[in-house]
Amino acid sequence: MLDRKFIVENAAAVKLNCRQRGVPEQVDALVNYELQRREKLKRLEELNRLANEVAKSIGQLPDAAAREARKEEGRRLREEKDQVQREHDELDRQVHEIQLRLPNMAHPDAPIGDDDLANVELSRGKHAPRVFDFPALDHLQIGEKWSWIDFEGGARTTGAGFYFLKGELVLLDLALQQFAVNELLRRGYTPTITPDLAQDSILEGIGFLPRGPETQVYSIHDSTLSLIGTAEITLGGLYSGQVLDETQLPIRICGISHCYRTEAGAAGRAGRGLYRVHQFTKVEMFAFTTPETSEALHEELKQIECELFDALEIPYRVVDTATGDLGGPAHRKFDLEAWMPGRGQGGEWGEVTSTSNCTDYQSRRLNIRYKRAGEKGTHYVHTLNGTAIALSRALIAILENHQLADGTVRVPSCLHPYLGRTTLGG
RNA sequence: GGAGAGGUGGCUGAGUGGUCGAAAGCACCGGUUUGCUAAAUCGGCGUAGGGGUCAAACCCUACCGCAGGUUCGAAUCCUGUCCUCUCCGCCA
Incomplete structure (x- = not known):
């Protein structure tokens, strides 16, 4: 606001x-x-x-x-x-x-344009898209081969767009979470597991407007609670109404949560498989800081995302999101788009992470302020968020990029300590 | 789910209708004193909005979990609600 x-x-x-x-x-x-x-x-x-x-x-x-x-x-x-x-x-x-x-004011350097076509590519990851010497499968085909993803079961128990992860893919999922959390802990981020529900007032403060016809949010009947679409909501709400001391800042947290999205109106662009689903797990980064340091911290979040995906040996590009695609709260937003060999005809870039500097837009709604020693009055903090690993899309990227000719999947070395094996499938 | 207790300033804790934005203590900040430390002593010490000033001083309004109500007047009375604690039941 x-x-x-x-x-x-x-x-x-x-x-x-x-x-x-x-x-x-x-x-x-x-x-x-x-x-x-x-x-x-x-x-x-x-x-x-x-x-x-x-x-x-x-x-x-x-x-x-x-x-x-x-x-x-x-x-x-x-x-x-x-x-x-x-x-x-x-x-x-x-x-x-x-x-x-009213949306947040955009960063003067954010590319001006109506949609993602106006996004500007800033850089690429360490690994180039791989040239396959065999017909590459998409993640659904790989998953089907080893019975790793059960959308039929998900539809039976819950509905279209829900799924069961099964078998070794569960190990990969858990390993990715552990990898991300450990990397973030090492960089000074406090790991948390957040509630999967939040008060509507918090959703509104973060900038998700619940319960409209266009809502992306599942609401809990007869209550003022909703299922969160991202841990950004609970992590941002964590200090709502608080006055922090400047010496506490920046506060760096990461949170594991499930994310629930109705994807209302997205039926036409549902995509295949795990790309757009109603529930997934995510390790999210969040930070509270001063106006003077938020831009540098935004760079830090982007850098961490790059390091994680470089370590996972996944090809990606970083884009500076155009004004028309920023959403409400973001002042500036960087997305990482991973190469997904199974998308479209012969592969496409697909968004896997996103990091935003929301300046004081969320903190003003949530009333999160800080105090400077020897100064009277308070200031609004700046809030930032970034995806460390969104499990559903990270799984797509790993399966599709690291598949071998026999349909097995090579495990990148950074995950070996958490997975205890070097290949999945077979 | 049942029964009870309670939510007051950074903390502890007074305050049951009339200068109460709120005693006192602690913590904190500043001054004095002291050879240093400690102690003592004096003063200051919430947030937000508005006015005022070169800047201050200063003035006004709101805020005692939250939302309503009663009243000329509410931290104090009434209703609802949220949260915390204790006990019982149930339970991963």
Whole structure:
């Protein structure tokens, strides 16, 4: 969420930003409501002050008749105050509603464009896409060969888009989680296992708007809880309402959680297999920091993602996400796209990780601030998130890139300590 | 799920209708004193919004888990809700 004062004072820039991000805006209406609201607030405070004065004076009046007269005056002020209060609250609600829908301001270097076609490739990983001397299979074909992925069972028990992982693929899944968590622990990230559900208010704070018709979110009936679409939600919510000390920052955490996504409206681009599913496991990185350091930390998250996928020996490219594809909260976003030999005709890049600097957009909604020693007042922290390993897509990348001619799969050496074997299948 | 207790400032903890934004202690910051440390002593010490100032001082408003209600006036009374603790039941 953007600061109201900022919106009022920079209306033109906010509008331009919305246009570049492809988000409809009502900035003019917001400015209008907000200016009216401030007037109401002044009047409201004035009435409160008068009513307080009257109330205070009553206790000191010795004469009963005089007290009654003052009481009547107090009642009158109170009624007028209530009326102004209602008007103020209505304006406040309208401002807030518009404000919630405005996206974060984009980084000046973020490529401007409508969608992912405008993304700019920044770099490539250490490993180039492999040239196969046999017909490469996709991950579903490999999985079928060894009975590793059971979508039919998932559909029977739960519904389309759900699946069972089975056999050795489970070992690979667990090994990837352990690998990621260990690598992050080594880099100063505190490992956590987060709840898989969160309060709707937290989802809203992070920037997922639950329960609309376009929602990506599963809600729990008769409650204010939803299944999380990413641990970003719970990790970001972890310090909601808190005032941190600057010396605690940056706070680096990683969280393992399940991720649930309805993928409403995505039926047409469902893709094959594990690429777009309703549930997967993810190891997520999250950080809280100061405005001065968030950009450097964003680089760090990107760098870690690169190191993990280099270690897994998976070819990838890094892209700088275009304004139209940033979503609401991100100020800037980098994606890692892994080469997936089984996608499309002869392979395609597919997003496997994503890291965003959300600046103070989430912290303002979640009210996460920090205090500087010797300075009065508080500031909003900057929040950042990044995927370490999204299991479903990482599994695709590993199966498809490391498959051998006989359908077995070579295990990259970084996973050997966690997997206890060098080949899967057979 | 049942029964009870409680949620007050960084912490402990007073406060049951009228200058209470809130006693006191601890912690913290600053001054004084002391050869150093410790101790003593004085002062300061919440957040947010608005006004004011070159900057401050200062002024106003809101906030005692949260949301409502009663009242001229609520931390204090009422209702709902969330959370914590204790005991019982159930249970991986």
